[in-house]
Amino acid sequence: MAGLTAQIAEFVAGPAPALSPEVLRTVRTGFVDTVGVMLAGAGEPVTGVVRGFVQAARSPLHDASVLLGAERASARDAALVNATAAHALDYDDVGLMGHPSVVLVPALLAEGERLHAGGLALMQAYVKGYEVWGELIARDQDRHHGKGWHPTAVFGVVAVAAAVAALRGLPAAQAQHAIGIAGSLASGLIANFGTMTKPFHAGQAAAHGIDAVNLAQAGMTAAPDAIEHHAGFLAALSPAGRVDRSPCERPLRELSRVATLGLTVKKYPMCFATHRVIDGVLDLAREHALDPQRVREVRAAIGVTQDSMLRNHDPRTGLEAKFSLEFAVAAGLAVRKVGLAELQDAFVRRADVQALMRKVRITTVDTVCPHEPTLSLSDRVVVEMDDGRVFDSGDIEETRGGLARPLLPGELESKFMDCTAASGVDGATLYGRLQRLETLDDVARLAAASAH
Incomplete structure (x- = not known):
């Protein structure tokens, strides 16, 4: 039987998943919410710092829009700025013991814009990234936060690499290298919560996931068992070493954590x-x-x-x-x-x-x-x-905005409009296009809808 890293690569390179109406709603919500909080975080000091850092690097590439505006950068640099902005207010959605959409959405929007990909392709790639993250984090009995790891920063890198590799259509051999490279780019400390570095974790994960795919396509190699090796990704991150490194018993394509675990949309811009x-x-x-x-x-x-x-x-x-x-x-x-x-x-x-x-x-x-x-x-x-x-209050088991206590009708749109009110974009037009994301033939139209 193939090892876990190889199984992940085969899943990434395999057929695009069919998305049920329920999964489409969940993924669409992830895109809507992330774009909203990204625009709300555009003016935060940390966004300015990272934006200046990118501008100073003077990349000759202009593949994707920065904050959906006129400024352009390479896809990885746009993802770096946009994911940082989306996490700057700590208002982005929650799942898988972290923040899946804040790394996946900015990376896929930037890559999608560069490739002129359709919205459905981005949503399918999102699902692959989400499922890889879900598979890996479920293998540990202990909580990574307790050891000092920020799951968004460490699992997010591998998830982005998987999603971007899927969007680009990498063959399994290259996808396997990209996954292995991403494992060595994973980092992010709980100690930096409450500082500018915390939202930078999301930006770094989005950018490094794209880096891993770029490097794999350029010919860089990685260990074929980088995820499951006794000194690999899972073991290195594990708080107590009680981690399952064995191959998957069922193909990843048969697991639908997006449908069963979903996303929690935050009502408050707080941890x-x-x-x-x-x-x-x-x-x-x-x-x-x-x-x-x-x-x-x-x-x-x-x-x-x-x-x-x-x-x-x-x-x-x-x-x-x-x-x-x-x-x-x-x-x-x-x-x-x-x-x-x-x-x-x-x-x-x-x-x-x-x-x-x-x-x-x-x-x-x-x-x-x-x-x-x-x-x-x-x-x-x-x-x-x-x-x-x-x-x-008595025992409070469920959070408003989660699967058990979802947002009331209109609350997501209200949050989006509140987040975009001061951004100068046409919030209603952008919201409408995001709600029809799977029908867009080119996601670059999202930037056009928000030109400011």
Whole structure:
């Protein structure tokens, strides 16, 4: 039987998958949401830094649009900027213990524009990248975040290489080299959460995935067992070495994790580890008309891995606040919303918000959510008032925006229009084209629809 790396390559080089209506909806949502948050993040400082870095490199290639605008760059450089921008606000979708769309969509849009590929081809390539990521991350019993690896940055590189190799139609031998090369380009540390480097992880993964394919097509080789070798990708990343490196028992084409696991669309531009607590705080505040000035203490119980990611306990900037449960609770109580307007430095430093943050007490539980192992089985928030009243959210197991509690009709469009409102693009036209992505014969039309 062929080894795992070879099996992945055969899947990547194999026939394009047939996409059910359910899978089409999921993938379309990934493209819509990512383009929206990408445009919202275009003006963030980290996007400017990476954009300047790309401009200084002066690549002679002009294959793809940067941020869907008039500026052009090589496909890998456009993917680098666009994926960084899409992750800059931490508002992009979630799945597979990371952020699949934030690396796959910018890479595929840039490559698709260079190749003048149709929308359906991009969606099929997205599915291949998603399935490869899902297969690899499911093989470990332990949580990569706990060891310090950011799954978006490490599994995302291999997923992008698989998706781009599929889009280009690489034969299995070249795809196998691309996968192996991508494994050596994987990196990204949890320690950098709450800094500009965290969104750069996404940009780097998108760009390095394309690099891996470019290098394979140029003749670079990699180990034929780079993924499953005892000193290979899976073993090196594994927190405790309890990782399955054996060949797949069933062909990857028979597995449809896109349909069963899907994507969670974020309602808040915060680290996903905060979302269930935010849901609980907002529900309690609205249901009981809680006066934030009369809150004595808030007790929040979250998972161990969540706590390790939410490292900023005294944030002073919007960037730091994205990884602070204290801020998430304080914002929810202070203004009963946690949106883009609240993730501004001035709001974070408001006296009432800072005072509420100091009232938050965090405890951890060492349980694991079966479909999102970075989370505990459930979160919980208890608000105690100065008159002795206590309000308890109870166990919160599902996140709004996920498969069990999907966005309400119109919420995705509302989020997209909010994200693109200040970008200068025609949001309605762009949204319409993205919602018909599988019918586009050339995805370069997306850039034309958003010319600004």
